Amino acid sequence: MCIRDRYYPGCSLSGTAKEFDLSLKEVLKYLDTDLLEINDWCCCGASSAHSASHLLSVALPARNLILAKEQGMKEIVAPCAACFNRLKVAQHELQNDEHIRINTEELLDTKYSDGINVLNLISLFQQIGLEKIKSNAKVDFSKLNVACYYGCLLVRPHDILKFDDPENPTTMEEVVKATGAKPVDWNFKVECCGAAHSIAHTEIVENLSMKILDDAINYKANVIVVACPMCHSNLDMRQKNIIKHNPGRNKIPILYLSQLIGLSLGLDHKKLGLDLHFIDTAPLIASLSENEVAV
DSSP states (O other): EEEOOOOOOOOOOOHTTTTHHHHHHHHHHHEEEOOOOTTTTOOTTTTTHHHHHHHHHHOOOOEEEEEEEHOOOOEEESSSSHHHHHHHHHHHHHHHHHHHHHHHHHHTTOOOOOOOOOOOHHHHHHHHHHHHHHHHHHHOOOTTTEEEEOOOTTTTTTHOOSSSSSSSOOOOHHHHHHHHHHEEEOOOOOOOOOGGGTTTTTTHHHHHHHHHHHHHHHOOOOOEEOOOHHHIIIIIITHHHHHHHSSSSSOOOOHHHHHHHHTTTTOOTTTTTSSSOHHHOHHHHHHTTBBBOOO
16 A cells, blocks of 8 residues: 555544545545654644734644654645645745744744645545556446536635646646546635635625635536535535525535545545435436446
8 A cells, every 4th residue: 555645634624524535535535645644743723823823824834734744754745625725825934934934933833844735635535546446446437527616715815835827727627527526617716715614704604605605506507516625614514504594496416526436436535434424415416326337
């Protein structure tokens, strides 16, 4: 089994988005790849630290980068888009702002040095190889229309993240194509869902999420695929309320990219955590199971 460099799950994948963690590990195990967690990792501060303390918003992800370096790592995988964003932004600030670097080192009582490459979920699958996903697919996805939703944090700020096109990214679509599914060309794939405002400003989040859901459905998507726990939470958990307040709308399942890949590989849906969603994924799973390819 090929062992990749250290895995940074972050708080969400250890709790509210455990289906993301479950599905990723199941898929990677099937693809003969393993991930080892950074020892003693901590929260990166995503969604809250930057609002309370700029120093803390840098120091928290910096601690994880320092730990990875101390443990001999050259690369870490951060599947959560928010974690990926915070780690990359912290790297940028530590490299370009001497004042923040000195204060961070004083707070953490250790020195920071560069040298860690941070991968997001899409980059990881690109590195493993799209052909490997394609050649291992066991379910016919040719009739499955997928809306790839990047949200804000995977592609912005572009001058720091330097990942894909911030206005019209296509890397997730390439991964989806490897499963045999058809990505739809739609308008809201980089629009904000409201992210961490879900509790304090629920009505705003529901309105933003409704527009995203409606556009995906209008473009004939059967499913929306994400790589961010906050996006998944808003689009999945808030969907029933959106329909309640706006009758007549259709439901659409929200899957993590790793779950979609897992289904294409013929993996058990419960091991992928697909029974943990608010919007029932059973109809989608049933329609796909009829198309299993004999191998």
